[in-house]
Amino acid sequence: MTPWVEGFDAAVDRGMVWATDHGGVVFDLIRAALEGLFDLMVDGLLLVPFWLVAIAIGAVAGRVLGWKAGLATAAGLALCRVMGLWGATVETACLVLISVLLAVVVGVPVGVLAGYSPRLTRFLDPVLDLIQTLPPYIYLLPAIAFLGYGPATAIVATFVVALPPVIRLSAHGFRMTPVEFIELGQATGAKPVDAFLKIRVPFALPSVMAGINQSLMMAFGMVVIAGIVGSGGLGETIYGAVRKLDIALSVNAAIAIVILTIIIDRMSQAASSNGGKP
Numbered sequence: 001m002t003p004w005v006e007g008f009d010a011a012v013d014r015g016m017v018w019a020t021d022h023g024g025v026v027f028d029l030i031r032a033a034l035e036g037l038f039d040l041m042v043d044g045l046l047l048v049p050f051w052l053v054a055i056a057i058g059a060v061a062g063r064v065l066g067w068k069a070g071l072a073t074a075a076g077l078a079l080c081r082v083m084g085l086w087g088a089t090v091e092t093a094c095l096v097l098i099s100v101l102l103a104v105v106v107g108v109p110v111g112v113l114a115g116y117s118p119r120l121t122r123f124l125d126p127v128l129d130l131i132q133t134l135p136p137y138i139y140l141l142p143a144i145a146f147l148g149y150g151p152a153t154a155i156v157a158t159f160v161v162a163l164p165p166v167i168r169l170s171a172h173g174f175r176m177t178p179v180e181f182i183e184l185g186q187a188t189g190a191k192p193v194d195a196f197l198k199i200r201v202p203f204a205l206p207s208v209m210a211g212i213n214q215s216l217m218m219a220f221g222m223v224v225i226a227g228i229v230g231s232g233g234l235g236e237t238i239y240g241a242v243r244k245l246d247i248a249l250s251v252n253a254a255i256a257i258v259i260l261t262i263i264i265d266r267m268s269q270a271a272s273s274n275g276g277k278p
Contacts, residue, residue, distance in 0.1 A: 016145055027146045034098070034152040041094040050081045061263065064270040076259040083252045085234065089260055092233035095151060095226075096219045096264070099158035103166050103215050106159075108208060111170025115204070121171060128164040136161055136225050144229060154231030158222040165214035173207025174200055213268040220261045234260075 020027070045053060054077040062070020080089040114121045139157040147153045177200045185195040227235025234253045241250035 016142065020146060023146075030156075031147045031150070031152040034155050035150060037098060038091075038094055038151045038155065041098070042091055045090045045094070046087060050077070050086050054078055054081075057263070061267055065266055069266065073263050076263060080256045080259060083256060085237065085253060085256045088232070088234045088237045088253065089256050091151075091231075092223055092235065092257065093260060093264075095154055095158065095223045095231060095233055096216065099155050099219050099223070100162050100212065100215050102155070102159045103162040103219075104212060107163050107166030107211070107215070108170050111167045111208070111211070112174055114167065114171035115174025121175075124167065124171075128168060131160060132164050136222050139222075140226065140229055149230040151231050153229045154223060154226035154235075157226055157229075158219050161222040162215040162219040165218060166208075166211045169207045169211030169214065170204070173204030173211075176207070177203045209268070209271055213265065213271075216264055216268055217261070220257065220264075224257065 054074045057077060058070045058074030060070075061073035065073075077089070080086055110124070114124055136157070139160045140153065143153040143156045147156060181199050181203070182195070185199050190198070223231065223233060224235040224238060227233065227237070227239035230236060234257050237253040238250050238257075241247075241253060
């Protein structure tokens with residue numbers, strides 16, 4: 001190992017030690033907030049009878065995808081219950097939704113700014129390329145160091161993985177607004193806020209929704225990997241089944257993940273094709 005590599009590794013180690021020593025209170029607050037939100041969502045959903053949740057989600061799927069898809073959605077969720085994985089399925093759904101919600105809250109504003117600023121886009125592109133190229137396991141290591149084992153670590157790592165599609169496609173949507181419509185707004189004396197809300201947002205919304213859909217898919221891949229840090233949910237179920245060589249349980253959990261992924265993917269795709277409208 002060359003001296004400069006050793007120096008870089010030592011600097012990283014010193015930086016992490018400094019951050020954990022001086023930012024302990026901040027990391028504790030972040031962990032408490034994320035795990036509190038996670039527990040609140042999971043406990044709230046588990047208080048409701050599973051059949052009522054399945055019917056409600058099936059009704060929403062039927063509204064956006066058709067009655068056949070609604071029945072299939074309710075039947076798929078019922079299958080998760082029959083396999084004894086309802087609790088783990090709910091935990092996985094909550095992990096994904098919280099992570100993607102954070103990615104949207106952070107990514108959409110950044111994407112809007114990047115859509116307006118080519119300089120910011122040039123800065124972000126290599127950063128986002130790096131995030132999407134590194135192995136997902138990499139993000140678990142600093143998260144464990146700062147937040148310990150548990151759902152908070154899984155949420156943060158999944159948030160990092162789910163962030164790039166939201167930023168990229170949000171920026172693309174706002175950047176691709178037809179010039180003639182922008183010029184028309186300027187010619188009619190539209191204020192910048194009105195031009196943003198009435199011209200740019202409608203054109204960009206399908207691209208933003210597509211970014212959210214891609215973010216959801218990235219998140220599902222990550223929460224399974226995050227099972228090794230005690231995240232709960234189907235990822236931890238699969239990890240435990242692999243450790244015990246319980247093939248039946250791992251297959252059941254994999255089926256539950258496929259069901260949950262297909263349901264959320266199809267519904268988010270429908271929202272994307274409708275410009276965010278049900």
